[in-house]
Amino acid sequence: MTTDATPRPQDEAIERTPSTELVVAKVWELPVRVVHWTIFVSVVVLSFIGFYIGTPFLSTGSDPGFLMGGMRAVHNLAAFTFIAAILARIIWAFTGNKWSHWDQFVPFAKDRRANAKDAFRYYVFLSDDPPHEAGHNALAGATYFVLFTMFLVQVLTGLALLSLESEGFLASTTGWVFSIAPIPWVRFLHHLIMWLTWGFVIHHVYSAWLVDSDAKAGLMSSIFTGWKRLPPEDL
Amino acid sequence: MPVVDAPTDSILHALASHGVTRRRFLEFCAATTALLALPQSYAPRIARALEDKKKPTVVWLEFQDCAGNTESFLRAVSPSVGDIVLDVLAVEYHETIMAAAGFQAEAAKDAAVAAGGHIVVVEGSVPTGANGVYCTIGGKSAVQILEEVTAGAAAVITVGTCSSYGGLPAASPNPTGAVGVPELVSGVPVINLPGCPMNVDNMVATIVHFLTFGALPAVDGEGRPLFAYGERIHDHCERRAHFDAGQFAQEWGDEGHRKGWCLYKMGCKGPSTFHNCPSIRWNGGTSWPIGAGHGCVGCSEPAFWDTMTPIYGRLPAPPGFGVTTSVEQIGAGIVGLTAAGFAAHGLIKAGQRKRAHKQDEAPIEIESATADDEEGAGQ
Ligand code: HEM
Numbered sequence: 001m002t003t004d005a006t007p008r009p010q011d012e013a014i015e016r017t018p019s020t021e022l023v024v025a026k027v028w029e030l031p032v033r034v035v036h037w038t039i040f041v042s043v044v045v046l047s048f049i050g051f052y053i054g055t056p057f058l059s060t061g062s063d064p065g066f067l068m069g070g071m072r073a074v075h076n077l078a079a080f081t082f083i084a085a086i087l088a089r090i091i092w093a094f095t096g097n098k099w100s101h102w103d104q105f106v107p108f109a110k111d112r113r114a115n116a117k118d119a120f121r122y123y124v125f126l127s128d129d130p131p132h133e134a135g136h137n138a139l140a141g142a143t144y145f146v147l148f149t150m151f152l153v154q155v156l157t158g159l160a161l162l163s164l165e166s167e168g169f170l171a172s173t174t175g176w177v178f179s180i181a182p183i184p185w186v187r188f189l190h191h192l193i194m195w196l197t198w199g200f201v202i203h204h205v206y207s208a209w210l211v212d213s214d215a216k217a218g219l220m221s222s223i224f225t226g227w228k229r230l231p232p233e234d235l
Numbered sequence: 236m237p238v239v240d241a242p243t244d245s246i247l248h249a250l251a252s253h254g255v256t257r258r259r260f261l262e263f264c265a266a267t268t269a270l271l272a273l274p275q276s277y278a279p280r281i282a283r284a285l286e287d288k289k290k291p292t293v294v295w296l297e298f299q300d301c302a303g304n305t306e307s308f309l310r311a312v313s314p315s316v317g318d319i320v321l322d323v324l325a326v327e328y329h330e331t332i333m334a335a336a337g338f339q340a341e342a343a344k345d346a347a348v349a350a351g352g353h354i355v356v357v358e359g360s361v362p363t364g365a366n367g368v369y370c371t372i373g374g375k376s377a378v379q380i381l382e383e384v385t386a387g388a389a390a391v392i393t394v395g396t397c398s399s400y401g402g403l404p405a406a407s408p409n410p411t412g413a414v415g416v417p418e419l420v421s422g423v424p425v426i427n428l429p430g431c432p433m434n435v436d437n438m439v440a441t442i443v444h445f446l447t448f449g450a451l452p453a454v455d456g457e458g459r460p461l462f463a464y465g466e467r468i469h470d471h472c473e474r475r476a477h478f479d480a481g482q483f484a485q486e487w488g489d490e491g492h493r494k495g496w497c498l499y500k501m502g503c504k505g506p507s508t509f510h511n512c513p514s515i516r517w518n519g520g521t522s523w524p525i526g527a528g529h530g531c532v533g534c535s536e537p538a539f540w541d542t543m544t545p546i547y548g549r550l551p552a553p554p555g556f557g558v559t560t561s562v563e564q565i566g567a568g569i570v571g572l573t574a575a576g577f578a579a580h581g582l583i584k585a586g587q588r589k590r591a592h593k594q595d596e597a598p599i600e601i602e603s604a605t606a607d608d609e610e611g612a613g614q
């Protein structure tokens with residue numbers, strides 16, 4: 001299959017590299033990359049500050065500063081950045097290119113199921129051929145679904161905790177969280193998801209590096225530049 | 236003693252005969268108006284309502300309790316707001332403080348209930364297990380008594396966390412099947428005044444509201460009056476400035492503790508607890524737990540014994556790991572195991588690559604045979 005035979009909307013973004021069989025494709029559009037790095041930076045900030053809020057390891061001693069107050073203000077600022085990034089990504093899942101489409105995160109379609117099987121065999125050492133997919137392989141996509149579900153719970157528990165100090169809109173929209181879990185358990189969950197997120201980060205970076213070093217499609221650099229170098233049939 | 240020409244069963248007469256001056260009475264009305272978070276223009280209305288009204292009949296029931304709310308009710312510093320409420324209520328039945336006993340006491344209760352329109356105050360949780368045998372008075376179970384006494388009542392006030400939500404008797408594993416009163420009463424308005432014990436000033440204000448407006452005050456999602464439970468302890472705590480500054484007591488009796496710094500790291504549950512303790516305080520406004528140097532234990536929240544513990548730790552212990560384990564330890568463990576797991580995965584992959592590399596250098600037939608095998612295995 002060649003790209004000429006089946007024209008697709010992404011074709012303008014594909015350049016042929018004449019010397020090899022490979023094509024260079026703009027897989028990750030700018031919004032996807034911006035969202036990715038916004039989420040990364042805000043999770044780093046939220047986690048560091050969240051850990052401080054949970055276990056204030058710094059102390060202003062006798063100096064009357066505003067350390068905890070400032071930390072909490074930055075946590076709120078980062079939290080709303082984080083929420084904005086997630087909302088932007090959700091919108092992009094319906095308006096972006098096919099690799100950022102929502103169906104990349106749920107391995108339901110036939111070819112995605114087959115891709116999930118290939119990826120699984122690769123990860124459990126049954127095959128040394130990395131899954132062929134320009135975007136997320138089906139298993140990776142599924143882990144992002146889990147991650148976004150965790151983020152959603154984190155946003156909900158965070159907003160509910162925020163509502164404790166404010167009556168009104170937040171309290172009336174997120175108060176129901178406390179009928180599912182008492183306040184201390186909501187805090188507990190908020191902590192647990194932070195740690196699970198870092199567990200995910202380890203898995204995510206390792207797997208990206210692993211697949212990149214086998215597939216050599218420029219996966220690692222693609223999240224900075226957007227471009228991947230691929231055999232045309234992977235597109 | 237001031238002379239009043241009020242009927243002998245009126246509140247005003249009761250106050251006067253106890254030597255409460257009109258000035259003191261109006262002060263009380265103004266203070267209660269403030270406590271109820273009403274504009275001060277309501278104070279005269281409250282005063283008029285109290286002057287005109289007959290003393291409300293109160294039946295005070297005690298079930299699985301420690302009588303701590305009775306203590307709170309009685310130990311008001313004279314001549315305080317709590318003192319006045321004692322005078323304006325016709326407490327027809329109260330096991331701990333009534334003079335009558337046995338059949339006489341039961342008769343007094345029956346008479347009050349038969350007249351109807353009374354206020355029922357309940358202290359202690361109600362055991363429902365084993366047909367209610369865990370708490371019986373005069374041969375009747377607490378469930379039966381509650382049903383009989385609340386029939387025809389004007390309102391039910393649950394005092395203390397046990398009667399509001401089950402409290403300590405209902406804490407896991409709840410051997411007696413204890414529940415809070417609201418779960419058993421229907422058809423009569425119920426308001427919760429949780430706390431261990433409840434604060435008598437809030438009880439007075441609730442009753443005054445009821446007498447003045449003919450209705451119980453507005454409540455939150457847990458059935459507690461908003462005027463008393465609408466704000467978080469943490470947001471009105473006198474140590475809050477130390478919290479914001481990042482100044483925390485690290486140990487009991489350390490420098491920070493002696494200087495009155497925030498008790499957050501000592502497990503204070505003020506950030507999760509709604510009650511007006513910081514503003515009305517206890518024992519005539521003398522002090523309150525956090526003021527006295529101990530963190531809040533969250534006693535006015537539902538199921539606090541199960542969810543707010545450990546008392547000296549910030550967060551609940553992860554289930555199944557023992558009470559000394561923290562969520563940070565579990566979380567760091569998860570991250571560590573993940574890292575170790577993927578490191579092992581990386582090593583195995585490296586070994587697999589080495590083998591594949593060797594095969595690449597082998598004669599071409601072997602490679603295609605391997606590929607065929609793999610396709611077969613994949614089908
Ligand atoms: C996205 C929306 C988020 C919101 C609205 C939010 C909000 C909050 C709020 C209000 C608190 C409580 C502060 C307090 O108790 O005074 C909090 C604490 C915390 N946050 Fe977040 N947060 C969010 C995301 C995150 C993320 C992504 C992480 C980490 C990955 C995180 C980690 C923490 C931690 C560890 C605490 C300490 C909780 C405690 O001990 O009570 N938060 N957050």
Ligand code: SF4
Pocket residue numbers: 468469470472473474475476478496497498499503504505506525530531
């Ligand atoms: S002592 Fe408790 S309630 Fe007071 S500021 Fe500190 S954490 Fe909040």
